Amino acid sequence: MISLLRNQRVRNTLLQVLYVGSLSGLVLACVMIARRNLAEQGITSGFDFLFKSTGWDVNFSLLPATANDPYWWYFLIGIVNTLFLGTVGLMLATIVGTIVGLARTSSNELARLLGRTYVDIFRNIPLILQVFFWYAVITHLPTPRAAHEAFGMLLTSRGLYLPIPNVGRAALVAAVVAIIAAVALPAWLGRTSRLSQPIGERLGIQLTAAATALATAAVILAFGRLPDLPLLDFPALQGLNLKGGLRIPPEFSALAIAIAIYGGSYIAEIVRGGFKAVGKGQMEAALSLGLSPWRVFTLVRLPLALRAMLPILANQYVWLMKATTMGIAVGFTDFFMIVALTINHSGQTLEAIGILMTGFLGINLSLAAVFNRVNKAIALKGNQLRG
Amino acid sequence: MNSTQSPGAAVHIEDLDKYYGSFHALRKINLCVQRGEKVVVCGPSGSGKSTMIRCINRLEQHDGGRITVLGTELNDDVGNIDGIRREVGMVFQHFNLFPHMSVLENCMIAPMMVRKRPRAEAEATARGYLEKVRIPEQAMKFPGQLSGGQQQRVAIARALCMQPQLMLFDEPTSALDPEMIAEVLDVMVTLASEGMTMICVTHEMGFARRVADRVVFMDGGEIVEEAPPAEFFTSCRSERTRQFLSQVLGH
Amino acid sequence: MEMVIVAPPTPGRLEDLRRRFFATPLQTLLSLISLAIMVFVVWKLLNWAIFSAVFTTSGGPEACQAAAGACWSVIAARWRIILFGLYPFEEQWRSALACIAVVVMTVLSCIPAFWTGRRIALVWGTGAGLYYVLMKGGVLGLPHVGEEAWGGLALTLFIFVTTCLIGFPLAICLALLRRSDLPWISRTTGLIIDGVRSLPLISILFTFAVVLPFALPQWMVGDKLYRVIFGSALFFSAYQAEIVRGGMQGVPKGQEEAAMALGMSYWQRIGRILLPQAMRNALPATINQFVISFKETSLVVIVGFFEILASGNAAYGTGEWRFAYVEVYAFIAMIYFVFVFSLSRYGAFLERRMSVGER
Numbered sequence: 001m002i003s004l005l006r007n008q009r010v011r012n013t014l015l016q017v018l019y020v021g022s023l024s025g026l027v028l029a030c031v032m033i034a035r036r037n038l039a040e041q042g043i044t045s046g047f048d049f050l051f052k053s054t055g056w057d058v059n060f061s062l063l064p065a066t067a068n069d070p071y072w073w074y075f076l077i078g079i080v081n082t083l084f085l086g087t088v089g090l091m092l093a094t095i096v097g098t099i100v101g102l103a104r105t106s107s108n109e110l111a112r113l114l115g116r117t118y119v120d121i122f123r124n125i126p127l128i129l130q131v132f133f134w135y136a137v138i139t140h141l142p143t144p145r146a147a148h149e150a151f152g153m154l155l156t157s158r159g160l161y162l163p164i165p166n167v168g169r170a171a172l173v174a175a176v177v178a179i180i181a182a183v184a185l186p187a188w189l190g191r192t193s194r195l196s197q198p199i200g201e202r203l204g205i206q207l208t209a210a211a212t213a214l215a216t217a218a219v220i221l222a223f224g225r226l227p228d229l230p231l232l233d234f235p236a237l238q239g240l241n242l243k244g245g246l247r248i249p250p251e252f253s254a255l256a257i258a259i260a261i262y263g264g265s266y267i268a269e270i271v272r273g274g275f276k277a278v279g280k281g282q283m284e285a286a287l288s289l290g291l292s293p294w295r296v297f298t299l300v301r302l303p304l305a306l307r308a309m310l311p312i313l314a315n316q317y318v319w320l321m322k323a324t325t326m327g328i329a330v331g332f333t334d335f336f337m338i339v340a341l342t343i344n345h346s347g348q349t350l351e352a353i354g355i356l357m358t359g360f361l362g363i364n365l366s367l368a369a370v371f372n373r374v375n376k377a378i379a380l381k382g383n384q385l386r387g
Numbered sequence: 388m389n390s391t392q393s394p395g396a397a398v399h400i401e402d403l404d405k406y407y408g409s410f411h412a413l414r415k416i417n418l419c420v421q422r423g424e425k426v427v428v429c430g431p432s433g434s435g436k437s438t439m440i441r442c443i444n445r446l447e448q449h450d451g452g453r454i455t456v457l458g459t460e461l462n463d464d465v466g467n468i469d470g471i472r473r474e475v476g477m478v479f480q481h482f483n484l485f486p487h488m489s490v491l492e493n494c495m496i497a498p499m500m501v502r503k504r505p506r507a508e509a510e511a512t513a514r515g516y517l518e519k520v521r522i523p524e525q526a527m528k529f530p531g532q533l534s535g536g537q538q539q540r541v542a543i544a545r546a547l548c549m550q551p552q553l554m555l556f557d558e559p560t561s562a563l564d565p566e567m568i569a570e571v572l573d574v575m576v577t578l579a580s581e582g583m584t585m586i587c588v589t590h591e592m593g594f595a596r597r598v599a600d601r602v603v604f605m606d607g608g609e610i611v612e613e614a615p616p617a618e619f620f621t622s623c624r625s626e627r628t629r630q631f632l633s634q635v636l637g638h
Numbered sequence: 639m640e641m642v643i644v645a646p647p648t649p650g651r652l653e654d655l656r657r658r659f660f661a662t663p664l665q666t667l668l669s670l671i672s673l674a675i676m677v678f679v680v681w682k683l684l685n686w687a688i689f690s691a692v693f694t695t696s697g698g699p700e701a702c703q704a705a706a707g708a709c710w711s712v713i714a715a716r717w718r719i720i721l722f723g724l725y726p727f728e729e730q731w732r733s734a735l736a737c738i739a740v741v742v743m744t745v746l747s748c749i750p751a752f753w754t755g756r757r758i759a760l761v762w763g764t765g766a767g768l769y770y771v772l773m774k775g776g777v778l779g780l781p782h783v784g785e786e787a788w789g790g791l792a793l794t795l796f797i798f799v800t801t802c803l804i805g806f807p808l809a810i811c812l813a814l815l816r817r818s819d820l821p822w823i824s825r826t827t828g829l830i831i832d833g834v835r836s837l838p839l840i841s842i843l844f845t846f847a848v849v850l851p852f853a854l855p856q857w858m859v860g861d862k863l864y865r866v867i868f869g870s871a872l873f874f875s876a877y878q879a880e881i882v883r884g885g886m887q888g889v890p891k892g893q894e895e896a897a898m899a900l901g902m903s904y905w906q907r908i909g910r911i912l913l914p915q916a917m918r919n920a921l922p923a924t925i926n927q928f929v930i931s932f933k934e935t936s937l938v939v940i941v942g943f944f945e946i947l948a949s950g951n952a953a954y955g956t957g958e959w960r961f962a963y964v965e966v967y968a969f970i971a972m973i974y975f976v977f978v979f980s981l982s983r984y985g986a987f988l989e990r991r992m993s994v995g996e997r
Contacts, residue, residue, distance in 0.1 A: 008463040016822040019815075023826060034853035103672075108665055109658060110672035124978040125971045126933040128940075129947060133971075136963040322838035329940055336841055340848075349849050356841055357833070364836040446895050472901035483896035487914050496910060497900035542896075549900060 034350055043347040050075075056345060058333040060249055071342060078338030079359055085255055085334060086321040092260030093320060097267025104268060105275045115268065122265040128326050130262055135254035135330045160253055163234045164246040171224020175217045182213035251332035255324065263320050270316060274309030275301065307378055314371035318364055335359055397422045397457055397553050397584045398443055404451030405438055405608075412438050414608045416452070422552075425585045427595040427616075430605035431631060436588045439605070440555045443586070444475045457552055473501055476546030480558040482538045484530035490517065490541050491526040494548045502549065509548070516544040520574050536567030540574055547578075554578070556587040590635055596620065604628045687968075699958040712962035713969050716953035720969065723789015723944045729781065733792040736772040739765055740795045748984055755909075766799055785863050789944035791973060797867055797935045797945065802928065804871035809878035814908065816883055834876035840937055842869045847941040866938055874931050881927055885920030886912060922992065925985030929978055936974075946970055 004010050035045050050072040057067050061077045062084055103115035122130070139157050142148065147156040154161035186206035278301055286300040287293075327334035333341075339356045343349050398420040405413035413435045420426050428436045441447040442454060445461055445468050454461040456471045485493050494513035498504045504512070517523045520540040522533075530538055539559055546554060556575070560568045572594050579585055579598040589595070595602050595616055602619040604612040604627075612619070612628045623629055659669040690707025694714070702709035713720075722733045743765025746752055752761055773792065776782035788796065815827040834842070846869030851859045859865075889912055897907040917924075939947045947970060953959070954966040 003464070006465045008465055008468070010463075011465065012820050016820050019823050020826050023830075030853040033855060034849075037852045106668065108668040108672065110669050110676070114672045114675060120979065121975070124933075124975045124982065126936040126947075126974055128936050129967060129971055129974065132947065132951070133964075133967045136967065140961075140963065325838040325840040326937075326940075328840065336838065336844075339841075340844060343848070349852055353845060353849055357837060360838065360841070361833075361836050444899055446898060469901060469903070472899060475899070477896075477899035479892055479896060479899075481890075481892050483890070483892035485893065485896070485911055485915075487918065497897075497902060500906050500910065501901040501903075546900070555899075 031350065038347065038349060041347060043349075045348075045350060047351055049346050049348045049351070052346075054342075054345065056341065058338070059331065060252060060333050071346070074338050074342070075335070075355060075359070078333060078335035079363075081327075081333055082321070082324045082335040083363070085252065085259075085324045085327065085332070088256050089259030089263060089324065090317050090320045092256060093263030093267055096260050096264025097271055100264060100268035101271025101275075104272045119265045119268050122261050123269075125262075127258060127262045127323060128329055130258040131254055131326050131329055134257045135250060138250040138254055157250070158247070159250050160248040162246045162248065171220050175220045175224070178213050178217035178220060182210045182217065185209040185213055249332075251327065251330045254330055255327055255332055258326075259320060259323060263316070263323070266316055267313065270309050270312050271305075273312070274305035277308035278304045307380065310371070310375055310378070314368070314375070317371070318367050321363060321367060322360070395421055396455070397424070398586065399455040400439075400443075400452065401454075402452035403439070403442065403449055403454060405435075405442060405447065405449050412608050413442070413449070416608075416610055418603065418610065418613075420553075420584065420586060422584055423582050424600045425579050425583075425598050426587070426601050426603060427599040428586065428588045428603045428605060429590060429592075429595070429631070429635075430611075434605040435608040436605045437557050440557055440586055440588055443555060444472050444477060446477075473549065474551055475553045475555060476549055476551035477555045477557065478539070478542050478546055478559045480561050482530070482535075482542045482562075484538055484542055484545070486530050489527050489529055490522075490533070493530065493541060494545045497545070498548050512550075513544070513548050516547045517541070519547070519577075520544045521570075534567060535563045536570045539563065539567075539571045543571075543574055543578070553584045553586070556585065556589065558588050558590075560589060560591055592620070592632075592635055604631065606631070699962075703961050708965050708968075709962045710965060712954060712959045712965050716959065716966070717969075719790065719953045720946060720949050720966070721791045723793060723949045724787050725789060725792065726781075726783060726787065729775070729783060732772045732775065732780065732783075733788075733790075736769045737792050737795055739768040739772065740799055743799075744981075755913075762799075762803055766803055769796060769799065785861055788863075790949045791946045793943065793945045794935050797863075797870065797938060797943075798932050800867045801870045801874050801931060801935065804868065805874035805878060805931075808871060808875035809882055810913070812875055812879035813882035813886060816879065817886060831876045831879055834873060835880075837873075839870070839873050839934055840940055842873050843937060843941050845869065862941075863943070866941055866943070870931075870935070870938070873934075874927070877930075878924065878927050881920050881923045882916060884923065885916035885918070888919040889915045918992075922985055922989040925981065925988060929982045929985065932978055932981065933974065946973065 005014075038045060051070050053068045053070055054074055055067050058065050058074065058077060060081060062080050063073075063077050065074070065077055100115045100118050103111040104119065106112060106115075138159075141155055141157040144154070144156045144158055147154040147161075149155075153163070186209050189202070189206050189209055282300055282304060283296060286296040291299065324334050325336040328337040328340060331337075336356065339352045342352045346352075396419050398418070400416055400418040403413055403416040403418075404411075416435075416439060418426075418439075428440065430436050438447055442449045443456060443461075449461075457474050459467050459471055461467060461471055484490075485496070488496065491510065491513055494516060495506070495509040498509040498512060499506060514523060514526065517526055520543055522537055522540055522544075525533060525537060525541070530541065533541065543559075559575070560571055563571065568591070572591060575585075575587070575594065576598055585598075587594070587599075599616050602614060602616050603610055604619070604623075604625075606627050611625050612623055614623070619628075620632065623632065660666045686707045688707070690705060691710055692702045692705045692707070693710045699709075699711070702711045718727070718730060721737075722730045725733045743761055746761050746765075747758055752758055771777060772780070773788060773796070774783060774785070812827055812831055816824050816831060818824045818827070843866055846865045847862055850865055893911055893915065894907055897911045902910070935945065936947050938945055939951075944952075950966045950970045954963045959966075
């Protein structure tokens with residue numbers, strides 16, 4: 001027996017069986033106990049509850065939602081909300097981060113100082129504190145009766161009210177797609193034709209493409225317009241409340257602003273790191289070829305820096321996506337809050353936690369897959385930059 | 388512990404086989420090294436000579452055959468492996484000194500932790516061996532502050548501090564600048580003259596001629612030829628050996 | 639021979655300014671924009687925070703609300719709640735001492751002389767022990783104060799320190815298990831680490847606070863505070879394990895082989911050869927992880943703890959100070975900033991020192 005324990009192979013097998021066995025035993029025991037405890041409270045385990053109606057409301061949803069909707073629909077709403085907030089947050093954060101990051105790498109000392117101060121301050125204050133702060137600021141804005149007004153937008157403690165075109169839902173979606181195309185198409189054209197055409201000709205093609213897409217958007221909007229209403233629906237005071245327009249609730253804006261500011265400070269550092277990673281030699285080589293500083297930037301420095309940033313940026317985006325769970329702090333019904341509410345109302349604890357884990361695993365994996373593809377597509381071929 | 392057929396042998400290798408995945412790195416190696424014997428192993432790179440001596444203290448696990456070291460069979464028994472490693476010293480191509488410890492600590496750690504020697508005794512031994520490799524004055528320095536040759540001599544001292552019965556050298560001079568090779572070889576020659584059992588993988592044919600009792604030539608994972616140096620260098624039998632020798636000695 | 643040393647002409651102060659900030663039109667524009675932003679923000683901030691601010695509580699909230707600037711009276715009136723939460727008023731000196739003990743401990747562990755496993759463990763063990771005795775009492779004539787009464791900055795620090803104390807050894811274990819030669823052990827551990835890393839911290843805290851009591855036998859449920867700390871430690875360790883593993887990958891393979899050849903056992907190799915070198919490699923990233931996890935302690939507010947953020951909400955949330963939220967958040971932000979900024983500066987300093995020093 002003792003000599004058997006001294007045998008390396010026996011030992012290795014034993015260790016692995018013990019480790020995996022005890023871990024899975026632990027998990028199994030927890031699940032068993034939980035099932036028993038829940039059964040005592042009259043909660044039957046299983047996923048049948050997904051098809052029951054919830055009986056409670058959500059305060060923010062891109063999809064139509066009523067209290068009669070089943071749980072699975074609510075989970076979907078939660079995921080869409082999370083993705084929407086995450087996307088808006090990380091787009092804003094990227095814009096902020098790019099500006100601050102460029103300021104940090106600029107040759108101007110004042111701009112550098114400004115960028116550095118920004119990063120030092122906002123990176124070192126917890127995100128949730130910033131969320132609370134902005135939420136407090138927005139909910140302390142004047143009531144609808146005394147709202148701040150600018151360009152037809154209303155700024156109130158109930159949220160931000162934007163004018164919205166009076167068009168059908170389908171037309172609106174189509175128009176948004178067309179507008180996105182107006183931005184994406186020229187960029188894509190620029191990528192595919194690379195340096196093969198003279199710059200002027202390429203610019204012409206790009207402009208035409210953008211103009212066509214924009215015109216399409218205008219046509220769609222014109223045809224999808226709801227009859228007998230003005231083109232734009234302005235928010236206006238009716239009694240004590242505001243009617244019309246598009247309301248962006250304070251929960252959403254507080255989260256989006258906080259994520260933009262906090263995430264921006266991290267992205268700024270990534271941007272700076274990316275530019276720092278570009279070798280001096282490459283820039284000197286480009287300058288010595290007689291390229292103008294602008295073309296050195298767009299043709300050499302930026303593409304190389306982007307490649308250096310992207311993997312780190314990907315991690316940051318995944319992190320930002322997970323940061324949307326702070327919604328629960330101010331009552332924004334993101335995916336996590338829906339799960340928490342589900343546990344509160346239905347008691348289906350294990351199933352809800354399972355759905356939560358699967359959901360985030362799915363979000364993480366798909367984001368990772370997207371970034372891997374992008375990374376592979378733009379990776380430098382071969383290994384000329386090593387060493 | 389299992390006893391062996393030839394109790395006098397320091398290392399007895401029978402039909403040793405070793406695979407890396409599907410690559411057959413060692414093919415049916417047979418080698419017997421007596422106590423007090425000095426064996427030099429040479430051969431082109433990738434011939435399996437490093438792999439073979441790394442099998443002797445189980446830095447590599449063999450897949451077939453038997454290895455018996457100092458009367459103990461090297462098998463899956465953990466006690467046997469520990470016992471053999473205690474008695475077998477090894478010197479590496481890249482020194483592998485512990486960079487976070489001083490030279491003295493490098494030499495003391497194993498006797499103290501493995502042989503449970505008291506600190507004072509371990510320090511005395513360590514200083515003794517540092518003297519022997521002719522760098523007593525560097526004891527308090529860190530490895531990063533020494534030259535390659537000095538580092539390799541510390542590595543030899545570190546291995547000797549365990550008072551091993553057998554020393555393995557895995558290309559000890561290959562990573563050194565030419566002017567430092569001699570100082571390391573000198574230490575090795577002294578060690579050989581004191582009767583240490585040694586197995587050296589090296590391309591230093593001068594060293595082989597001077598100290599080796601036997602030279603083993605390996606190629607393609609096999610032992611091609613085995614002979615005393617005088618015979619090996621003058622009248623080798625195989626064509627591969629002759630070709631290798633002409634390349635090593637040729638310039 | 640006569641040597642004439644010709645110094646390069648030193649530019650005048652004006653010329654120097656021109657070169658640095660107004661060399662090209664673009665530079666001039668950038669400088670002017672930056673300058674304008676800076677002057678505007680700094681002026682607004684100073685005006686709000688100092689020139690037009692009210693500092694005394696004498697006028698009460700009304701005088702404060704009327705002022706154009708900040709109302710620091712709210713801090714003067716409520717700082718004890720923010721720092722110590724609901725801790726009994728007469729005993730709050732203990733809470734303050736406990737905070738100081740933790741700060742001293744952190745500073746000590748930043749000094750290289752304490753960077754051996756034993757000393758670091760000693761410092762942290764003493765610090766945490768001192769904190770616990772001071773806060774909990776029940777011995778040495780100190781009245782007993784239960785965990786449910788802990789709050790404010792003291793609770794934040796407690797959660798941070800215990801998270802690290804539990805999380806760090808756990809991280810090392812996870813890292814060792816993940817790099818194990820035994821495939822099933824490394825795979826299972828990898829699954830755990832990646833699983834935890836893919837989840838948001840809030841969901842883990844929520845699970846440990848709310849869901850776990852269902853899944854544990856009665857005697858194991860314990861206090862909610864310790865469950866949450868364990869959850870946060872688990873999260874910390876999953877990230878830290880990857881950092882430690884990165885540090886281990888930076889240690890050449892030959893190091894372990896040399897230790898093996900000397901006959902050292904697995905634990906001797908790990909403890910004396912691998913870990914000391916790996917931790918050194920991992921130090922900058924580790925400090926960074928500490929910074930992140932200090933900021934993340936603020937998330938426990940969501941599962942209902944009265945840490946500094948919640949106590950801040952309470953400080954302005956009730957009655958007469960409702961309008962003074964900006965001041966309270968600014969005060970809390972300052973506290974976080976002092977801790978986090980100094981820690982991250984220290985990390986940056988270490989990184990520079992190490993990149994200059996021994997490679």
